Amino acid sequence: MNQQAALAFRCMDLTSLGNQDTPEMIEALCAKARYHEHQVAAICVFPEHVTTAKRALNAQVGPTVPVATVTNFPQGSTDVVRAVEETQRALAAGADEIDVVLPYHALLAGDKKVCEQLVGSVKDACGDTALLKVIIESGELQTAAQIRLASQLSIANGADFIKTSTGKVPINATLMAAKEMLHVIATDNPACGFKAAGRIRTLADAVEYFALAESILGSEYLCPKFFRLGASSLLTDLIEHS
Numbered sequence: 001m002n003q004q005a006a007l008a009f010r011c012m013d014l015t016s017l018g019n020q021d022t023p024e025m026i027e028a029l030c031a032k033a034r035y036h037e038h039q040v041a042a043i044c045v046f047p048e049h050v051t052t053a054k055r056a057l058n059a060q061v062g063p064t065v066p067v068a069t070v071t072n073f074p075q076g077s078t079d080v081v082r083a084v085e086e087t088q089r090a091l092a093a094g095a096d097e098i099d100v101v102l103p104y105h106a107l108l109a110g111d112k113k114v115c116e117q118l119v120g121s122v123k124d125a126c127g128d129t130a131l132l133k134v135i136i137e138s139g140e141l142q143t144a145a146q147i148r149l150a151s152q153l154s155i156a157n158g159a160d161f162i163k164t165s166t167g168k169v170p171i172n173a174t175l176m177a178a179k180e181m182l183h184v185i186a187t188d189n190p191a192c193g194f195k196a197a198g199r200i201r202t203l204a205d206a207v208e209y210f211a212l213a214e215s216i217l218g219s220e221y222l223c224p225k226f227f228r229l230g231a232s233s234l235l236t237d238l239i240e241h242s
């Protein structure tokens with residue numbers, strides 16, 4: 001793998017969030033978590049597949065690849081209790097990272113408070129051990145100001161990462177949204193991570209996000225601790241660059 005492809009591989013949350021996913025498909029996904037000396041940042045699956053992913057990674061790759069899962073997904077409901085319960089169940093199943101969807105419809109309707117409550121409550125459920133990524137669904141937020149507001153309140157209420165998209169709406173990660181989010185991170189908490197997700201399919205796509213993140217937060221930001229690419233179809237192109 002060339003250097004950029006290797007970086008994209010190591011920063012990738014290798015994702016399978018299809019409604020038809022089977023345990024066999026999750027096992028096959030986990031087998032791709034290592035490529036020569038490189039391993040992906042995480043495997044991201046629906047909550048019902050966390051146990052399978054943990055077991056498969058332990059057997060095939062070793063226990064060092066975290067399992068991420070999604071809660072309040074993809075609708076971004078305002079039901080805080082349900083989001084917390086889903087998160088608790090996912091953690092009990094062994095999830096290491098939680099990607100929770102912000103109630104972005106509520107934010108668009110002017111209800112910032114429920115967004116703060118949901119992020120804060122899910123953060124409490126994660127405690128200090130599980131990473132919390134908040135999906136702001138940037139493609140559904142209609143203005144740069146809304147993208148900034150969603151990013152700010154997510155960071156203020158405990159997000160370890162802010163993530164662009166679920167991959168389930170027409171507009172997913174864009175450089176425009178990423179730029180707004182990265183500037184909020186730079187201002188509010190440069191230790192907060194950023195995850196671009198949805199329709200990132202080529203190394204060329206990934207490199208554009210690297211360049212943007214590096215220009216705003218510096219080269220040390222380009223590592224799995226801070227920078228992730230959520231992608232289900234990027235791997236093939238990365239391997240072609242080997």
Ligand SMILES: O=C[C@H](O)COP(=O)(O)O
Nearest residue numbers: 166167198199230231232
């Ligand atoms: O969180 C990750 C996204 O759901 C992946 O989207 P994608 O299937 O378009 O790569």
